[in-house]
Amino acid sequence: MALVRVISSDGAAFLVSQRLAKRSGKLKTEIETFRKSSDNSEAQPEIRIVTIRAEILRLVLQWLQQHQNDPVLPANQNEQDGRGDAEMGQSQWDRDFLAPMDLGIVMELILAANHLEVKGLLDITCKLVESKITGRTVDEIRTAFKLKSDFKGNEEEQTRLENRWCVEN
Amino acid sequence: MSLRAKKVATESPAEDNISKVNNDGETDAVGYHHFPAENNPQIWLNIFEKLGQEDKLTFSQASKEWHDWVALKRTDFLFPQVSIYLLRAILKSSAKLCRSVCRSWTQKLDSLREVYPTDIHSVIGTEYAEMYNFEFFDLAHVFNSSNQMQRFMADMSAHPGNPLPGGRIHFEYEVDESGDPLAPGEMYRLRTEYWTAVIMLLRKYGNYIQDATFVFDEDEEAFPGIEIVQHFRNCLLNIPNLRHITIYSIGTAQGDEMEEYLRLYPFPRLQKLEVADIHSVKFDLAETFLNHCCLPANIKRVSTWAWIIPRPVHTFFNLEILEARSDERLIEDLEGFRYLPRVPPLSALRVHANSDLNALRVFTALEAFADTITDFTVMSPLVNNAAEEMAGIQINLPKLESIWFADYQGSLDLLLQITSLKHLTIRNATMDREKWDGNAMQFYGFEERLEESNIWDLIPSLQTITVGHGENELFYER
Numbered sequence: 076m077a078l079v080r081v082i083s084s085d086g087a088a089f090l091v092s093q094r095l096a097k098r099s100g101k102l103k104t105e106i107e108t109f110r111k112s113s114d115n116s117e118a119q120p121e122i123r124i125v126t127i128r129a130e131i132l133r134l135v136l137q138w139l140q141q142h143q144n145d146p147v148l149p150a151n152q153n154e155q156d157g158r159g160d161a162e163m164g165q166s167q168w169d170r171d172f173l174a175p176m177d178l179g180i181v182m183e184l185i186l187a188a189n190h191l192e193v194k195g196l197l198d199i200t201c202k203l204v205e206s207k208i209t210g211r212t213v214d215e216i217r218t219a220f221k222l223k224s225d226f227k228g229n230e231e232e233q234t235r236l237e238n239r240w241c242v243e244n
Numbered sequence: 245m246s247l248r249a250k251k252v253a254t255e256s257p258a259e260d261n262i263s264k265v266n267n268d269g270e271t272d273a274v275g276y277h278h279f280p281a282e283n284n285p286q287i288w289l290n291i292f293e294k295l296g297q298e299d300k301l302t303f304s305q306a307s308k309e310w311h312d313w314v315a316l317k318r319t320d321f322l323f324p325q326v327s328i329y330l331l332r333a334i335l336k337s338s339a340k341l342c343r344s345v346c347r348s349w350t351q352k353l354d355s356l357r358e359v360y361p362t363d364i365h366s367v368i369g370t371e372y373a374e375m376y377n378f379e380f381f382d383l384a385h386v387f388n389s390s391n392q393m394q395r396f397m398a399d400m401s402a403h404p405g406n407p408l409p410g411g412r413i414h415f416e417y418e419v420d421e422s423g424d425p426l427a428p429g430e431m432y433r434l435r436t437e438y439w440t441a442v443i444m445l446l447r448k449y450g451n452y453i454q455d456a457t458f459v460f461d462e463d464e465e466a467f468p469g470i471e472i473v474q475h476f477r478n479c480l481l482n483i484p485n486l487r488h489i490t491i492y493s494i495g496t497a498q499g500d501e502m503e504e505y506l507r508l509y510p511f512p513r514l515q516k517l518e519v520a521d522i523h524s525v526k527f528d529l530a531e532t533f534l535n536h537c538c539l540p541a542n543i544k545r546v547s548t549w550a551w552i553i554p555r556p557v558h559t560f561f562n563l564e565i566l567e568a569r570s571d572e573r574l575i576e577d578l579e580g581f582r583y584l585p586r587v588p589p590l591s592a593l594r595v596h597a598n599s600d601l602n603a604l605r606v607f608t609a610l611e612a613f614a615d616t617i618t619d620f621t622v623m624s625p626l627v628n629n630a631a632e633e634m635a636g637i638q639i640n641l642p643k644l645e646s647i648w649f650a651d652y653q654g655s656l657d658l659l660l661q662i663t664s665l666k667h668l669t670i671r672n673a674t675m676d677r678e679k680w681d682g683n684a685m686q687f688y689g690f691e692e693r694l695e696e697s698n699i700w701d702l703i704p705s706l707q708t709i710t711v712g713h714g715e716n717e718l719f720y721e722r
Binding site for chain 2: 225
């Protein structure tokens, strides 16, 4: 089995099958670039992901492992066939995978999924964050995201006034 | 804390084909080994609070220890980074809600909305939006009467900055139909009052607007002669930062009079304009607008409902998306691009002709954009040649990945030439089963047996096929 070594920003190395790694658009490109530039066709590619720490990289790889037999979604799938993104791929496994995660971790996963071009993971993580916003009150959102209102002076009132004139098309 | 490069650790998701690795390549980093504040998180957190959003993210990624110190603040400083991806997921009705949560969310959402008009790949127009079921984050100010604008100006009189978050505005006069019918001349007076109020608003806040929609009125009683052009010109003079313009319905101005007026009072150049959507606008005026207002190097997308592609479009050498309603001259127009000194890098072409188009000629014309085109949509019937006429025909469109036909008539054998095709959509088709079953392509279009078609073997790149629409839509995946 052809392998690739993927190294996180904090130095952890993961040895992954190339077949699995290629389900990430970014890793696929890196592997192909390595192949083209390497004289030795047997050489093992090593890819450093300088923006993703080990804890998050491990989660991405776990998700890829679970979904290794899913069809690869094109980046613009939503425009292509009009289906909702998250509805297309979320399974009970996905729900269990995301359930224990802190929202901060989920946000890091969003950034990682985007960087590594893993569309399915990006969709379900965004959907999870969206579920913490839609239909909630401002105070509930602040609680869920551990945020404090940091508006100064009459900024909050001003924002409310601006919102009143805004139309959401 | 010691600022040393970390030893490459052993990590594993503990799954079948992700296994452990050992690495002993420890190295010393150049830098401080003992920084005076190294064990004092409070100092670092104080510094952290003063960083910009991008730097906060970098700070959190710099070391595990730093990451842990700020872990509880991730939902704040990561929101600006992830918001661009969240926008697709956040329901449109939640956008205003998010603006009310905290300053950084408000600022980020507003700044995203500012750059949104440059998302030239967003589909436009209700027809396309419906077709693609495309939803987008959209906060706009819509003004339908002069009273509304007066109230807005009064509300915002004490506003210290930009009262138009997102910089998107929509002007469309709506007749109050609740009262008695308007007396003669009243319609003219009300519309004049409306557009005068528009211009006053734009004089005050026009600098903040990046995306504007102007819906005029085709009613000749409302605006005889060139007054509508005068109002339009006065609007343009006050929106110097515009990046996306949508214009509907200027059809009444008389050619000679308008030409003379615009000779004396030309439209201003909109230096930042990138996207122009022009619908139901008198052809001469559309051409004049594109000629005067657009900087050819800046224009990325044009949508036009003129029946031929306006000449200035051929000068937009950086054009990426063209949407054109046209007639049978469309093909000649497209063929003309091939002879331009600088062929635009068109990636998407969406056409809607008022007559049948010959598929072979259309695809041959597309070869002008062979190096760049990835997405082709045809809203009008596309009719293919008989299979025997296509013998030996070679079509070179090596990057074309997505084709969307509203109505296709004939053999699909032509598609065998598109070796990069990944996604094919056909909403309606006229296929003579007996005739086509004998051809190379056995395309069982609208029955639930497309898996049996040999199209999957004949076009190895093909990933998805969508046929039919609405309740009858069928989606197939390789």
